[in-house]
Amino acid sequence: MVSQEYIVELASKLIRINSENPPGREFDAASFVADELAKIGMKTVIDKFEDSRANVVGVYGEENQHPSIMLNTHLDTVPAGDREKWSFPPFSGEVRENRICGRGAVDAKGVLASFLGALKELADKGWPIKGRVVLAAVADEEVEGKGTKKLVARGLRTDYAIVGEPTSLNVCIAHKGRVVVQVDFHGRSAHASKPSRGRNAIYYASKFVEKIQKMKFTEKHNLLGHPTCTITLIRGGVKDNIIPDNCTVTLDLRILPSMKLNQTLKKLKNLIEKDASKKDYHIRIVNYIPPAETSPSNALVKTALDTVTEVIGKKIGVRGFPATCDMSFLVNQARIPTIILGPGRIEDAHVVDESISVSELVKASQIYLRILEKILS
Numbered sequence: 194m195v196s197q198e199y200i201v202e203l204a205s206k207l208i209r210i211n212s213e214n215p216p217g218r219e220f221d222a223a224s225f226v227a228d229e230l231a232k233i234g235m236k237t238v239i240d241k242f243e244d245s246r247a248n249v250v251g252v253y254g255e256e257n258q259h260p261s262i263m264l265n266t267h268l269d270t271v272p273a274g275d276r277e278k279w280s281f282p283p284f285s286g287e288v289r290e291n292r293i294c295g296r297g298a299v300d301a302k303g304v305l306a307s308f309l310g311a312l313k314e315l316a317d318k319g320w321p322i323k324g325r326v327v328l329a330a331v332a333d334e335e336v337e338g339k340g341t342k343k344l345v346a347r348g349l350r351t352d353y354a355i356v357g358e359p360t361s362l363n364v365c366i367a368h369k370g371r372v373v374v375q376v377d378f379h380g381r382s383a384h385a386s387k388p389s390r391g392r393n394a395i396y397y398a399s400k401f402v403e404k405i406q407k408m409k410f411t412e413k414h415n416l417l418g419h420p421t422c423t424i425t426l427i428r429g430g431v432k433d434n435i436i437p438d439n440c441t442v443t444l445d446l447r448i449l450p451s452m453k454l455n456q457t458l459k460k461l462k463n464l465i466e467k468d469a470s471k472k473d474y475h476i477r478i479v480n481y482i483p484p485a486e487t488s489p490s491n492a493l494v495k496t497a498l499d500t501v502t503e504v505i506g507k508k509i510g511v512r513g514f515p516a517t518c519d520m521s522f523l524v525n526q527a528r529i530p531t532i533i534l535g536p537g538r539i540e541d542a543h544v545v546d547e548s549i550s551v552s553e554l555v556k557a558s559q560i561y562l563r564i565l566e567k568i569l570s
Contacts, residue, residue, distance in 0.1 A: 195310040195558040201293060201551055203229065204306035205286030208295035214269035216245075219332040219340075222268040223247035226330050229309055233316035235328070240343065246332045248340045250349070251312075254325030259352060261325035262493075262568050263529070264308045264561065265341065265519055266357030267334030270297035271543050278545045292548040300542035303549045304357035304535040305330055310558035311565060322569035327351055334519050338482060341519040345527045353493040353568060354529045355561070356520045359537035359549075362505060362557060364497045365514035366532055367416050370484035370521065372446040372454065376401065376465065377475045382431075382438040391436030392473075395429045398440040400468045402427070405444065408464065414449045416513030420457075421447045443479070447517075450484040482517045485524035487531055493568065497532055500563045504556055515539060534560070 210222045223239050230237040230251035240248040247268075254261065273283035273296045281287060283296040293303060308328060315322065329349070331340030358365075378398045383391025402424055410420040422444055429440030448457055458476065465474050487494060489511050502508050514520075514533045523531045536557035537549045 195314045195555060195562055197551065197555045199313060200306045200310040200554050200558055201288060203309055204293045204298065204303050204554065205288070207302040207305060208286035208293070208297050209284055211284050212269050213272040213296070214333060214335045215272070217243075217269055217332060218245040219268040220245045220247040223249040223330065226268070226305070226309070227251070230312075230328060233313050234320070235312070242343065246339070248329065248331045248344060250344065251328040252325065253320060254322070256325075258323075258325040260568055261327065261351040261353070262565065263327040263329055263349075263351040263354040263523075264357065265329045265331065265354055265523065266301045266304045266308060266535070267331050267340065267519070268305070269332055269335050270300065270302070271335050274545065280546055288551065289548070291551050293551060293554070294546070294548040296547055298547050298549040299359045299537035300547075301357055301359070301535065303537060303554050304359070304557070307536060307554050307557040308357055308561060310555075311561035314562050315565060322565065324569040325351070326565060326569060331519065337480065338519050338522055341522045342526070345522050350527055351529060354523045354531040355564070356518055356523065356531055356533045357535040358514065358518050358533050359539045359542055360512070360514060360533055360535050361538050362501055362534070362536060362553065362560065363509060363512040364494065364501060364532055364534050365512045366489060366494055367414065367450060367486040368484060368514040368517055368520060368533065369417050369420070369447040369449060371480070371482045371517040372448060372457070373479040373481070374444045374446060374458070374461065375477055375479050376442045376444070376461070378440045378442070378469065379473050379475070380436070380438045383436040385434040385436060388436055391438070394437050394440040397469045397473060398427065398429060398442050401442060401465055404464045412449055412452055414451065414513065416511065417449055418513075420449055420452065448484055450486045452484070454481065482521045483525050485521045485531070487524065491530045493530055493532055496567050497534060497564055500560050500567065503563065504560050
């Protein structure tokens with residue numbers, strides 16, 4: 194059996210290592226994980242980049258051994274924000290009422306502790322596996338995914354992958370893509386006492402915002418539902434007595450695996466050009482993480498569903514993951530069949546007083562262990 198004491202101790206220690214992103218600084222957390230991996234007999238490499246960013250990869254088995262599976266999760270967390278709003282120090286890692294508390298408890302240092310608990314149990318059993326297992330604890334998942342992108346670009350490949358994110362122990366086989374789009378509306382400045390001499394860029398932008406509120410998508414995915422599009426930032430104007438000649442609207446688009454990015458952008462352009470000419474606006478993509486999906490008939494999916502059912506005592510079906518994650522790069526660039534599976538609720542991530550159930554961390558670790566034993570038998 195996996196050790197609850199070991200998992201709790203690791204999760205608490207990981208939370209105490211501040212790896213807020215921005216700025217990231219995952220190197221200290223990577224070094225801690227590298228030490229733990231070395232203790233259980235895994236070949237370990239820390240891949241440091243930029244000033245204090247780092248991935249850590251632990252491997253048991255040889256490069257050409259099959260089957261192979263990757264456990265992938267991230268070292269970085271979102272910022273804690275205003276610490277005065279927390280009822281406990283956000284980097285305390287303390288245990289209260291059978292819950293581990295602190296930034297990253299849910300997303301995703303608790304997951305990492307559960308991964309390590311499963312690997313330690315395998316090591317304690319003398320590694321009774323025939324293939325290769327890889328743990329990749331990566332940087333920058335919360336912003337651009339630089340860590341996993343870097344590993345994929347360097348050629349890291351396995352037959353299967355599990356991305357550790359909070360899914361409430363559900364097996365997720367798809368997620369939406371995220372497109373961050375900025376639209377710059379251009380007008381002409383003038384003195385506010387003579388508004389007719391200018392062209393107010395905020396007015397152009399406001400008409401576009403109204404259309405976004407009314408926009409509907411006909412596309413629908415059986416696990417992910419409809420796409421979404423929402424305004425998240427508006428910036429415009431220079432001074433309170435100047436007609437603004439520029440206004441920038443930022444949108445968050447969540448698209449389905451069946452959707453094409455260029456067609457989605459065309460739809461936005463058509464909305465804009467009903468009120469503004471092409472010279473009056475400029476549209477650009479700030480960030481794009483493509484959607485991803487794995488076939489429900491894949492062997493890993495079937496094994497994971499059976500295993501979760503065994504551990505929790507209730508039959509489950511596949512789900513969709515509401516957010517984006519590093520599954521995108523593993524599926525789309527590395528062509529690795531991937532699932533998302535982990536303890537904790539996504540509703541409890543990125544919030545003040547983040548915490549996760551100890552018992553769920555232990556169940557997750559048991560699930561990971563059994564999946565590894567089945568896939569690598």
